Amino acid sequence: MKAIVYTQYGTPNVMKLKQVEKPESGDNEILIKVHAVSVNYADWHALTGTPYIARIAFGFFRPRNVILGADIAGTVEKVGRNVGLFKPGDAVYGDLGLHGFGGFAEYICVKEEWIAHKPENLTFAQAAAVPMAAVTALQALRDHGQVQPGQKVLIHGAAGGVGTFAVQLAKYFGAHVTAVCSSRNTDLASSLGADEVIDYAREDFSANGHRYDLILGINGNRSINDYRRVLSPHGRYLMIGGSDRQIFQAMILGPLLSKKDGINMGGMTGRTNPKDLAFIKDLLEAGKIRPVIDRSYPLEETHAALRYIGEGHARGKVVIHVVDEGK
Incomplete structure (x- = not known):
């Protein structure tokens, strides 16, 4: 599968599009085909290794997790035998920031307690802008x-x-x-x-x-x-x-x-959980709140998306399209 990989702290130029091994879901995991992923300042901090106190979580000398991307939206492709809340074909969204990131890729394996069903009135790109x-x-x-x-x-x-x-x-x-x-x-x-x-x-x-x-x-x-x-x-x-x-x-x-x-x-630091994702989902579907998307980029231009985020002037969220929703 295609993924955006980085192995050292630095500017967005250290991020490279590579072919990596597609993950396999275990008994307690879900394999998700990623349709869209949004960019957060958490990605920028993990990319640059700043502020330096953040390296306690990201790795002191080099990044522990080589694929960034926390906010994902996609479809369930495969579920482990111990998974009970989701089935293949379900549209889901979630935040992997506390679970190793990994969203800047075509597929990712997650545990069911990290995600929730996607708001029905949002596109995958809009949903990725939320968690x-x-x-x-x-x-x-x-x-x-x-x-x-x-x-x-x-x-x-x-x-x-x-x-x-x-x-x-x-x-x-x-x-x-x-x-x-x-x-x-x-x-x-x-x-x-x-x-x-x-x-x-x-x-x-x-x-x-x-x-x-x-x-x-x-x-x-x-x-x-x-x-x-x-x-x-x-x-x-x-x-x-x-x-x-x-x-x-x-x-x-x-x-x-x-x-x-x-x-x-x-x-404070947010800690995303299924209960709060479901609460937000209800508000989104009721039209009480809405995501604001500034710019969108294809996966191949993730470095440009990070560079824009790093400038500090994004209006709302920046989204990466992994799958073209028009197809």
Whole structure:
């Protein structure tokens, strides 16, 4: 089968299209024919080996997993004898970011607890744009942020993959949403339901006098003190992705500031599971939320997709077509 392989950290140029052995599913596994896979910042971090703290998971000197790609959508081709939830022909989607990646390929073997049935109203490309970003946004708002109806939520980085879902989900939970993004994305944020939109080039959210009950800093470039300054009493701040400096601040300064000021500051990482994928599936099929896709690439141009993601200006998600859905 064809796959995009890399064996050393670096730029997207280290990724090569190669013929590799097609995997065989074991008794507890499912063989999936991948139709589409989306690109996440997790892929960029694993490709470049940055921030360096991430190498604890990815491998200190060279990558442990040579095929990236976490968010997949495809069809079940074969199931092991102990698999009971899926059958050949089922359309599925899932996030393999915590299970070794492997989606930038024509086939992949997974365990049934890593995936869920694909939303019926989405194409494979649209479905691939959902799992990691949507579940991360859901868990940030519902579980870590404990958002309540009427609360004021600030989403810094509202036009990216997680951000576009966070805006929609925060509105679904009844919050008043302020989205922070660039001028070219203000209309997008408004169309997703944001009550207020701040163009960060024109206005500094940390100096406008407003306070928020929950702040999501998504791959943001602001210090933890900027966020602390605009938190309401007993408010919460969550860092989702970021540089070594931002991770350090969330891990070390977050607990100290939380004890001092009575607020709650820290970071989080999404952990996709079938229950949350099913919850997101219901919202997608009901039209409550939708994926936003910026660009699409064929598998052979995965390096170009990663390069675009690395520039940091993608609107929503970038998708790789492994199978042409028009055929």
